[in-house]
Amino acid sequence: MSADLRLVLFDMDGTLVDSQGAITGAMYEAFAGQGLEPPSRDAILSIVGLSLDLAMAELSPGADPATQSALVEGYKNSYMVSRQGAGKAHSPLYPGTLEMLSALHAVPEYLLGVATGKSQRGLDAVIASHDLTCFVTRQSADHHPSKPHPSMIHTAMVETGVAPEHTVMIGDTSYDIDMGHAAGVTTIAVPWGYHPVDQLNAHHTINSFADLAPLLQRIWKA
Structure with missing residues (x-):
């Protein structure tokens, strides 16, 4: 790795x-x-x-x-x-998503990926509609046990050759965060999703996507 x-x-x-x-x-x-x-x-x-x-x-x-x-x-x-x-109107991006993905994608050592409960067909459709070409690993429900089983994260780490201590999982539900804990990676919660953020027990929480890049720098400098 x-x-x-x-x-x-x-x-x-x-x-x-x-x-x-x-x-x-x-x-x-x-x-x-x-x-x-x-x-x-x-x-x-x-x-x-x-x-x-x-x-x-x-x-x-x-x-x-x-x-x-x-x-x-x-x-x-x-x-x-x-x-x-x-x-794009079917599943619109949250504010700041494109800017955040573009900024992270420009960092040479950062690899971006998705771990979703969507089907592969649904995931591909969202990626195509928003032209999200930055993801090098795409894990969907079709090929794994349901979250919070850590299979999606484990597979993404194998595909990219990245160790758990150099991996973060970002999500809005307990299933995302529990999956991250089960995989032994750092978890980051967002408050605009579908589960109350104060119930997620994530390692970190961001209030907007503008906060993500500085947080990642702090995490991996520690």
Whole structure:
């Protein structure tokens, strides 16, 4: 592993992009399609970050396996339809995201990556719509156990050759931060996402993306 490279991993939904409208809308349609009362907005946002099958099990604990599978497929179809033609508006970037990614990408020893509960198709669509070409490792729910299992981070570190002490995980939910702790990396929470930031138990918290670069410099100078 390289002693020089640093790996900066980001969650996607609630961290880089504000997809809550798309997520709640697709979830409402999925439940309506099965004749079920949809969960509350807060309940839906509380499961963002989990793989979809686990998220649906949390939201419909009384449903049989066939119904839960139908809910998963209904969500996928609704989300995909809503994304078609919507472009950047479907999941807009949070303020300062592009500027922050550009600045970090310009640092030679920094490698940027994503670890998300999205499907690979969903991740690729967001990256394409916003032209986010800076990510050298892209870990999605299709290829790993659900967060907070550390598989995504472990794989990203293997792909990039970066050690845990030179890796950070940035996210907005307990699933992101717990995954980072499980992988033995430094965790950074953002307060604009879907879980209360004071409940995340992250090593660090930033109030805006303008704070990230100075924080990384402090972390890796320590």
